[in-house]
Amino acid sequence: MHAAVEITVDASNLICAVNTAWHRFARENGCEHLTDEAVVGRCLFDYIEGGATRIFVETMLHAVRHSQTPLVCAYRCDSPDLRRDMEMTLYPPVSGLLRMQHRLVRERPLITPVVFNRVPENRYACAEQVKRCSHCNALRVRWSWHDVEQLEELGLRSGENPLDVYYGVCDRCHDELASKIEMLGQLCVG
Ligand SMILES: [Zn+2]
Numbered sequence: 001m002h003a004a005v006e007i008t009v010d011a012s013n014l015i016c017a018v019n020t021a022w023h024r025f026a027r028e029n030g031c032e033h034l035t036d037e038a039v040v041g042r043c044l045f046d047y048i049e050g051g052a053t054r055i056f057v058e059t060m061l062h063a064v065r066h067s068q069t070p071l072v073c074a075y076r077c078d079s080p081d082l083r084r085d086m087e088m089t090l091y092p093p094v095s096g097l098l099r100m101q102h103r104l105v106r107e108r109p110l111i112t113p114v115v116f117n118r119v120p121e122n123r124y125a126c127a128e129q130v131k132r133c134s135h136c137n138a139l140r141v142r143w144s145w146h147d148v149e150q151l152e153e154l155g156l157r158s159g160e161n162p163l164d165v166y167y168g169v170c171d172r173c174h175d176e177l178a179s180k181i182e183m184l185g186q187l188c189v190g
Helices: 020-028 051-067 171-185
Strands: 005-009 015-018 071-076 082-090 098-109 116-118 130-133 139-141 144-146 163-168
Touching: 005 020, 051 071, 051 082, 051 098, 051 163, 051 171, 071 171
Parallel strands: 116 163, 130 163
Antiparallel strands: 005 015, 005 098, 071 082, 082 098, 130 139, 139 144
């Protein structure tokens, strides 16, 4: 099993450090350019795309800082041919520095590899546009949410062509986060 990837951010969410496992993960995923020099000092949100996703992470960071309680949540980080179940833990800050740990829980090949192409949200074509949850990787197709492994049944696979998606957070992840935040809210200090 791979070592957990860790990112440490300061009170302004600027990246202060990444660990060796980060570099390995970046290399394995074609992001060799994300060296220490490239990422340290940058804002964490420069690496998180989609307004809803940024708000999601920002809310988690805020809840951990104010409750001084760790927050653990499961998420998916699939590659085109692998299903990856991950777990993220946010630890309460020590001397203002908050550590985010990303641990691979399990990984297995996807039966049919899928390549996604990020496109901007088109508010006028929302019924046709596929939304991908950046947290659990579910896909919203014509108003209902599905796992990537159901794409074939939905008739959405067209050979090797990438599937155009825009990113956001699904209803289930939104509700799960809301209940976790509410729990942490009750523990808030100061
Ligand atoms: Zn989701």
